[in-house]
Amino acid sequence: MVKAWYMDEDTMSDQRLEHHRSPPEFISLEELYSRTGVEYFNLNVDTYASDGVLDALKKERGYTYEDEIICSKECLPNYEEKLKTFYKEHLHTDEEIRFVLDGSGYFDVRDGSDQWIRIAVSAGDMIIIPAGIYHRFTLDTKNFIKAKRFFIGEPVWLPYNRPADDMACRQQYLNKLTQGFVTAR
Numbered sequence: 001m002v003k004a005w006y007m008d009e010d011t012m013s014d015q016r017l018e019h020h021r022s023p024p025e026f027i028s029l030e031e032l033y034s035r036t037g038v039e040y041f042n043l044n045v046d047t048y049a050s051d052g053v054l055d056a057l058k059k060e061r062g063y064t065y066e067d068e069i070i071c072s073k074e075c076l077p078n079y080e081e082k083l084k085t086f087y088k089e090h091l092h093t094d095e096e097i098r099f100v101l102d103g104s105g106y107f108d109v110r111d112g113s114d115q116w117i118r119i120a121v122s123a124g125d126m127i128i129i130p131a132g133i134y135h136r137f138t139l140d141t142k143n144f145i146k147a148k149r150f151f152i153g154e155p156v157w158l159p160y161n162r163p164a165d166d167m168a169c170r171q172q173y174l175n176k177l178t179q180g181f182v183t184a185r
Ligand SMILES: [Fe+2]
Pocket: 090, 091, 092, 096, 135, 136, 159
């Protein structure tokens, strides 16, 4: 089950650690949504193919593309280097949608005050990271995640590293942040 918390300022130790503040500052999924626009759905990994929940979500949101990825030391050549690449702060022109089937990892997103929020995902967690938000990903110390990726239309995985403040998707994201995600939804 997903958990989210504000990260510490420690940039020296391993990115795969939890990086809690002292004392820890957890936030609820409602707070996560209102502060970042990140959406969360809980799916059943054993029945998702037939229970209709994922199908309804795909239909509602227009996801027409999907594939499956595995990140692990065995599956990724130059694993440690890849980890650092994933961890570069970036944004996309489209939503980043991930449904975790097995394993675990962390998605870090910036809130409106530029603070890092760490989102711990594991099997059954589906998160939708809005277009235009600065974020990054890392495996955790278990070094294994298997996830489905979704996309509306032809997939574009291109990351734009920070700074990308002049991009239209960034401006649109900031407008939603100012207006409030609850009303913009
Ligand atoms: Fe990304």
